Amino acid sequence: MHPSASGANLPALRSHNAAVLLDLLRAATLAGGPGLGRPELAERAGLTPQAVSKITARLRAEGLVEEAGRLPSTGGKPGTGLRLAAGSRYAVGVHLDGETVTAVLTDLAGRTVAQRSAPLALDRPVADGLAAITAQVREIAALASGPVLGVGVGMRGPLDHRTGTLHRVTGFPHWEGVPLRDALAARLGLPVAVDKNTNAAALAVLAAPPPAPAVPTGPDGSPAAPVAPAVAVADGPRGPGAGRAADAVAAGESFAYLHLGAGLGAALVLDGVLHRGGRTGAGEFGHQVVQLDGPLCECGNRGCLEALCLAAAARGDTAGAARLLGVGAANLVALLDVDRIVLGGRTVLAAPEVFRRETAGVLAGRGRAVPVSTATPLAVAEGAALLVLAPLFTRAALA
Amino acid sequence: MHPSASGANLPALRSHNAAVLLDLLRAATLAGGPGLGRPELAERAGLTPQAVSKITARLRAEGLVEEAGRLPSTGGKPGTGLRLAAGSRYAVGVHLDGETVTAVLTDLAGRTVAQRSAPLALDRPVADGLAAITAQVREIAALASGPVLGVGVGMRGPLDHRTGTLHRVTGFPHWEGVPLRDALAARLGLPVAVDKNTNAAALAVLAAPPPAPAVPTGPDGSPAAPVAPAVAVADGPRGPGAGRAADAVAAGESFAYLHLGAGLGAALVLDGVLHRGGRTGAGEFGHQVVQLDGPLCECGNRGCLEALCLAAAARGDTAGAARLLGVGAANLVALLDVDRIVLGGRTVLAAPEVFRRETAGVLAGRGRAVPVSTATPLAVAEGAALLVLAPLFTRAALA
DNA sequence: GCCACTTTCGCAACAGTGTTGCCAAAGTGC
DNA sequence: GCACTTTGGCAACACTGTTGCGAAAGTGGC
Numbered sequence: 041m042h043p044s045a046s047g048a049n050l051p052a053l054r055s056h057n058a059a060v061l062l063d064l065l066r067a068a069t070l071a072g073g074p075g076l077g078r079p080e081l082a083e084r085a086g087l088t089p090q091a092v093s094k095i096t097a098r099l100r101a102e103g104l105v106e107e108a109g110r111l112p113s114t115g116g117k118p119g120t121g122l123r124l125a126a127g128s129r130y131a132v133g134v135h136l137d138g139e140t141v142t143a144v145l146t147d148l149a150g151r152t153v154a155q156r157s158a159p160l161a162l163d164r165p166v167a168d169g170l171a172a173i174t175a176q177v178r179e180i181a182a183l184a185s186g187p188v189l190g191v192g193v194g195m196r197g198p199l200d201h202r203t204g205t206l207h208r209v210t211g212f213p214h215w216e217g218v219p220l221r222d223a224l225a226a227r228l229g230l231p232v233a234v235d236k237n238t239n240a241a242a243l244a245v246l247a248a249p250p251p252a253p254a255v256p257t258g259p260d261g262s263p264a265a266p267v268a269p270a271v272a273v274a275d276g277p278r279g280p281g282a283g284r285a286a287d288a289v290a291a292g293e294s295f296a297y298l299h300l301g302a303g304l305g306a307a308l309v310l311d312g313v314l315h316r317g318g319r320t321g322a323g324e325f326g327h328q329v330v331q332l333d334g335p336l337c338e339c340g341n342r343g344c345l346e347a348l349c350l351a352a353a354a355r356g357d358t359a360g361a362a363r364l365l366g367v368g369a370a371n372l373v374a375l376l377d378v379d380r381i382v383l384g385g386r387t388v389l390a391a392p393e394v395f396r397r398e399t400a401g402v403l404a405g406r407g408r409a410v411p412v413s414t415a416t417p418l419a420v421a422e423g424a425a426l427l428v429l430a431p432l433f434t435r436a437a438l439a
Numbered sequence: 440m441h442p443s444a445s446g447a448n449l450p451a452l453r454s455h456n457a458a459v460l461l462d463l464l465r466a467a468t469l470a471g472g473p474g475l476g477r478p479e480l481a482e483r484a485g486l487t488p489q490a491v492s493k494i495t496a497r498l499r500a501e502g503l504v505e506e507a508g509r510l511p512s513t514g515g516k517p518g519t520g521l522r523l524a525a526g527s528r529y530a531v532g533v534h535l536d537g538e539t540v541t542a543v544l545t546d547l548a549g550r551t552v553a554q555r556s557a558p559l560a561l562d563r564p565v566a567d568g569l570a571a572i573t574a575q576v577r578e579i580a581a582l583a584s585g586p587v588l589g590v591g592v593g594m595r596g597p598l599d600h601r602t603g604t605l606h607r608v609t610g611f612p613h614w615e616g617v618p619l620r621d622a623l624a625a626r627l628g629l630p631v632a633v634d635k636n637t638n639a640a641a642l643a644v645l646a647a648p649p650p651a652p653a654v655p656t657g658p659d660g661s662p663a664a665p666v667a668p669a670v671a672v673a674d675g676p677r678g679p680g681a682g683r684a685a686d687a688v689a690a691g692e693s694f695a696y697l698h699l700g701a702g703l704g705a706a707l708v709l710d711g712v713l714h715r716g717g718r719t720g721a722g723e724f725g726h727q728v729v730q731l732d733g734p735l736c737e738c739g740n741r742g743c744l745e746a747l748c749l750a751a752a753a754r755g756d757t758a759g760a761a762r763l764l765g766v767g768a769a770n771l772v773a774l775l776d777v778d779r780i781v782l783g784g785r786t787v788l789a790a791p792e793v794f795r796r797e798t799a800g801v802l803a804g805r806g807r808a809v810p811v812s813t814a815t816p817l818a819v820a821e822g823a824a825l826l827v828l829a830p831l832f833t834r835a836a837l838a
Numbered sequence: 839g840c841c842a843c844t845t846t847c848g849c850a851a852c853a854g855t856g857t858t859g860c861c862a863a864a865g866t867g868c
Numbered sequence: 869g870c871a872c873t874t875t876g877g878c879a880a881c882a883c884t885g886t887t888g889c890g891a892a893a894g895t896g897g898c
Contacts, residue, residue, distance in 0.1 A: 046459045046484065046485065046833070047456050047459050047460075047484035047485040047486040047490075047885095048452055048455055048456060048885095049452075049486070049490075049884080049885050049886080050452075050853085050854055050855055050884060050885060050886085051854090051855095051885095053447055053448075053449075053452050053855065053856085053884085054854080054855070056447055057446050057447060057855090057856085060445045060446050061446075077875080078875075078876070079874080079875075079876090085445065085446035086445065086446040087446040087448065087856075088856070088857060088858085089875080089876075090856080090857070090858080090876080090877085091446075091448070091855085091856050091857075092876095093875095093876060093877070094855090094856075094877095095856095097877095113864085113865050113866065113873095113874080113875095114865095114866090114873085114874070115865080115866055115867085115872085115873050115874065116864075116865060116866070116872080116873035116874025116875065117863065117864040117865050117866095117873080117874050117875040117876080118864075118865060118874085118875080119874080119875060119876090120875080120876085292717075293717075294716065294717050306774065308774075308775070310709065310714055311714070315709055315710070315775070316776075317693065317775060317776025317777070318691075318692075318693050318776050318777065318778045319776055320776070321776040322774065322775050322776040323774070323776075324773035324774060324776070325773075325774055327773055327805075328770035328773060328774065329729055329766055329769070329770060330728055330729060330730075330731055331729075331730055331731045331732070331742075332729055332730045332733075332742075332766065333730070334731075339806075340806075341805060343730075343731075367728055367731065370728070371727035371728060371770070372774065374723035374724075374726055374727060375705065375707075375721065375722070375723060375724055375727065375771065375774075376707070376714070376716060376721050377715075377716025377717055377718055377719070377720040377721040377722075377723070378716070378717065379717045406726075406740060407738075407739075434445070446856095447856095448855080448856050448857080449855060449856060449857085449882085449883055449884050450856095450883090450884095452855085452884065452885085453883085453884070456884090456885085476846080477846075477847070478845080478846070478847090486885075487885070487886060487887085488846080488847075489847080489848085489885080489886070489887080490884085490885050490886075492846095492847060492848065493848095493884090493885080494885095496848090512844095512845080512846095512893085512894050512895065513844085513845070513894095513895090514843085514844050514845070514894080514895055514896085515843080515844035515845025515846065515893080515894060515895075516844080516845045516846040516847080516892065516893040516894050516895095517845085517846080517893075517894060518845080518846060518847090519846080519847085
């Protein structure tokens with residue numbers, strides 16, 4: 041509303057601090073332990089314990105936070121563990137991929153509670169497609185044991201997340217200009233957010249537990265999390281100084297999510313926030329030129345990474361496609377100094393370990409040995425749900 | 440200090456709002472008019488007029504802000520123009536470039552008030568070099584008619600701005616590991632900040648008046664600004680919708696500064712903040728691969744942009760070097776969706792218009808027609824001074 | 839010339855933030 | 869059993885921006 045609108049007042053400060061604490065509590069909730077005590081919350085947030093007491097009292101009154109039990113004593117009165125009241129609110133995430141619609145129901149912590157898929161006939165009239173999406177959302181939302189805050193949708197670009205209107209839906213011109221966000225919101229009576237599949241997947245990666253040093257998936261029977269987490273961490277090459285790892289939780293993390301499916305795109309999380317670019321067009325990764333005299337791409341230029349990569353994949357040279365992806369990733373890591381690379385998309389997930397290994401190899405050969413991991417097939421849907429949950433947590437998606 | 444330390448309290452809110460207003464007042468001061476009235480400040484900052492009155496009263500008491508006169512009436516009581524008390528504080532910026540040291544003295548608004556250059560014999564002992572730099576700073580600081588807040592230094596990387604220690608000073612191994620920041624601070628008795636030349640120049644571009652729609656440099660005799668501004672704006676290709684231009688002042692601007700001198704580097708300003716990267720290594724622009732089977736670079740890879748670009752420049756093919764720079768710039772614009780490109784560095788400034796035109800041409804050919812401009816030779820020194828002034832304005836450089 | 843109107847801007851009272859001082863509760867360890 | 873440590877809430881506090889209000893100082897119509 042305001043031209044720059046960067047001034048802050050007391051309500052802004054209040055919601056900011058609440059979001060900071062909810063962030064910390066969400067991470068602790070996903071870790072599955074007895075939660076975080078007020079003193080530790082205060083230490084991590086940079087607030088006084090008394091302030092934390094006040095804020096968490098408000099959050100408990102709103103039902104967003106609950107006491108989880110007693111913490112082990114450290115020589116004095118044992119603390120009270122706090123965690124997110126994960127079952128108090130829910131969100132629905134939808135992934136529109138080709139002719140499939142996948143919907144997930146997540147709890148307040150972003151954990152997937154239920155999922156379902158169905159075909160989506162994009163060649164039929166728009167109203168039919170909207171009805172099919174609406175039905176999927178309604179059915180999965182009915183499984184929630186608490187209020188559903190909204191619906192997020194992730195799909196191929198280009199689209200503008202600020203208006204939620206579709207552009208150039210490849211092969212299906214009658215979807216051009218459909219105001220997907222408003223149409224779904226009207227049918228569902230819920231807030232709807234729409235974003236590119238790459239951005240959604242990046243949000244899922246950002247929200248996932250921090251990349252732990254490759255523990256072999258112990259049977260951690262945490263409640264209400266029957267589905268695998270959004271990111272499968274691989275024991276990639278670790279940089280120098282691997283001693284300190286656990287403390288850098290989520291404060292200013294930077295990574296790139298590279299998505300190789302029908303096309304090649306990227307999403308960038310820099311210093312903990314998703315970078316969408318001035319005209320919401322950031323992440324055009326596929327049409328970077330990596331071979332000046334290379335073959336002509338349909339975009340009109342020569343030597344685009346996407347054309348080379350897809351050509352290699354099409355002729356069955358998976359490792360070659362992965363190495364080309366590695367070249368682009370190395371250029372990106374050099375330019376942005378991101379902490380890690382996450383790969384996703386249908387082509388990658390058909391042979392995740394090949395892509396992970398070959399990409400990491402190229403990075404190491406270029407002196408940019410950052411960890412490489414692969415996302416899970418549900419990352420886009422789960423990240424779409426996070427579009428709805430994000431406003432509760434640290435302010436990142438505004439604009 | 441704190442692990443994440445993102446919680447905010449009242450002092451933090453206070454200094455944030457003060458910084459926001461100082462930002463707006465700095466821009467108005469550079470524009471040279473009668474300053475900004477309190478109601479307009481309130482509108483732009485998203486605060487109430489009464490809050491602006493309180494905050495500006497504090498800032499006036501500190502001597503940072505002053506009343507500039509009366510504003511034209513709009514039908515009621517005429518407002519009081521406010522602007523930065525530009526002469527109340529000063530900063531010194533130092534540019535170490537090859538064997539030359541250039542120092543500037545800037546006022547609180549970042550305008551250069553004085554400049555001087557001297558040779559710097561890097562082959563002599565470190566103590567001699569430090570003494571030469573110190574002497575330059577002392578002499579130019581003596582010209583200030585108010586307190587000097589500190590000294591900023593910009594020079595070639597790699598270096599870590601958090602410690603201010605040098606690494607790999609090409610050709611002069613005895614400078615390896617010199618704690619430049621602390622050594623200068625001890626000799627000068629002033630705070631010192633050190634950063635890469637690219638980052639410094641990007642700060643100068645960020646702090647310069649917004650890219651106006653190419654007015655032909657009217658003789659605007661604004662006081663105490665005898666030197667040209669840090670950026671020479673060129674009438675590059677403007678995107679669609681060139682009607683609205685003036686309102687997007689500095690709120691979340693994104694651009695890339697590309698520096699072609701002894702090497703090829705970049706600095707990135709994304710959403711108004713300088714992106715330094717997780718290991719302070721962002722901006723490695725020169726060793727991106729743009730020709731998979733290209734000539735071997737000294738970094739060990741093939742087809743690095745820097746090698747190709749410098750080779751073209753070395754054989755006198757300025758336009759060719761510029762077009763190669765354009766290829767890299769187009770890759771960058773596609774990935775990050777920045778609003779504009781700024782070129783600088785010795786090689787560029789030897790033929791700025793050729794570089795600007797050819798680079799812009801390649802961008803337009805790739806469908807990425809963003810404005811391209813060139814920086815002035817003083818940009819690095821002026822940006823170095825801004826390293827000192829930055830903490831007073833919108834919080835960007837922390838970490 | 840006078841008056842109604844608009845706009846600026848400070849004073850005073852206010853609501854609400856995190857902070858400080860204090861104290862009861864509840865553990866550990868000698 | 870007692871000294872010590874740690875937790876965490878209550879109350880008073882300092883300080884933030886906000887609201888209500890009124891004086892000052894212009895413009896414009898009559």
